[in-house]
Amino acid sequence: MTLRIDGKLLADEIVEEVSKEVADFTAKYDVVPGLAVVLVGADPASSVYVRNKVKRAVQAGLNSIEHYLPADVDQKTLDDLISSLNQDDSVHGILVQLPLPSHLSENRIIEAISPEKDVDGFHPQNVGKLSTGQQSLIPCTPLGCMIMLERQLGDLSGKKAVVVGRSNIVGKPMASLLLKANCTVTIVHSRTKDIEATCAEADILIAAVGQPKLITESWVKPGAVVIDVGINAIEVDGKRTLVGDVDYDSVLSKVSAITPVPGGVGPMTIACLMKNTLTAAQHQLSASLD
Numbered sequence: 001m002t003l004r005i006d007g008k009l010l011a012d013e014i015v016e017e018v019s020k021e022v023a024d025f026t027a028k029y030d031v032v033p034g035l036a037v038v039l040v041g042a043d044p045a046s047s048v049y050v051r052n053k054v055k056r057a058v059q060a061g062l063n064s065i066e067h068y069l070p071a072d073v074d075q076k077t078l079d080d081l082i083s084s085l086n087q088d089d090s091v092h093g094i095l096v097q098l099p100l101p102s103h104l105s106e107n108r109i110i111e112a113i114s115p116e117k118d119v120d121g122f123h124p125q126n127v128g129k130l131s132t133g134q135q136s137l138i139p140c141t142p143l144g145c146m147i148m149l150e151r152q153l154g155d156l157s158g159k160k161a162v163v164v165g166r167s168n169i170v171g172k173p174m175a176s177l178l179l180k181a182n183c184t185v186t187i188v189h190s191r192t193k194d195i196e197a198t199c200a201e202a203d204i205l206i207a208a209v210g211q212p213k214l215i216t217e218s219w220v221k222p223g224a225v226v227i228d229v230g231i232n233a234i235e236v237d238g239k240r241t242l243v244g245d246v247d248y249d250s251v252l253s254k255v256s257a258i259t260p261v262p263g264g265v266g267p268m269t270i271a272c273l274m275k276n277t278l279t280a281a282q283h284q285l286s287a288s289l290d
């Protein structure tokens with residue numbers, strides 16, 4: 001029987017665990033970990049994600065600080081805001097919701113965030129540490145995927161893992177994490193020859209390419225564990241529907257476990273942000289006591 005990995009349920013559990021640890025942390029140090037979320041503009045999807053992040057932060061017992069800036073905000077204003085959040089001791093985590101409007105530089109903003117407060121794990125210092133196997137803040141989506149995989153499979157050592165997609169947010173950090181967990185890792189992308197055959201050898205298949213229902217039955221190995229990171233809005237019978245990069249119905253009977261879309265990786269991304277904020281606060285406090 002195929003297991004449907006319930007990301008919403010697991011996310012609830014993680015936020016509950018984080019809230020207990022936050023309560024202990026606050027009781028011990030008299031400090032409430034603070035998460036600052038910055039939204040530029042009013043993109044509907046980004047607004048939903050930010051709203052859900054704030055809701056989860058409150059559930060986790062974090063201090064949620066929100067900054068809503070107009071879509072035409074200039075780079076200097078955003079740089080100044082990040083600089084003031086970096087200096088604010090009540091803020092332990094900073095997240096700038098992506099994508100930013102095209103006149104703003106995402107790289108400049110990511111690099112402006114203090115690496116210790118970079119709860120997205122996107123700063124080059126955190127990326128470098130992750131890729132060299134050092135302790136760092138880990139991007140939330142790949143972290144959520146690893147938690148789901150480890151709860152499903154336990155030890156991942158020796159598994160063949162294929163990551164479809166090479167983005168900085170998901171594909172590359174996902175590959176680093178799988179390698180750290182002793183998997184044999186392949187990243188496939190638009191220039192890979194015979195992607196389908198490579199995917200069909202994977203014990204673990206991570207789909208993070210942003211192409212609706214690309215991966216069908218012939219792409220998966222019998223018994224594989226499939227993690228679908230894609231969240232694509234398509235029209236079905238004139239109605240907006242969310243689907244993953246995997247054709248769920250087509251692969252379902254062949255795989256041993258699979259994440260659905262919606263309700264799989266998405267909720268875990270937000271839960272892991274709460275986890276990262278607590279981790280950042282713990283590290284900042286222990287550094288200040290050194």
Ligand SMILES: Nc1nc2c(c(=O)[nH]1)N[C@@H](CN(C=O)c1ccc(C(=O)N[C@@H](CCC(=O)O)C(=O)O)cc1)CN2
Pocket residue numbers: 048049095096097098099120140141231242261262263264265266267268269270
């Ligand atoms: N600064 C960041 N920006 C972005 C990130 C990120 O990790 N950091 N990731 C994505 C968006 N994202 C979080 O920000 C995100 C996307 C989707 C979900 C989610 O829960 N999706 C639901 C469906 C939601 C819906 O109905 O539209 C699901 O999959 O069940 C959470 C977070 C890009 N930007």
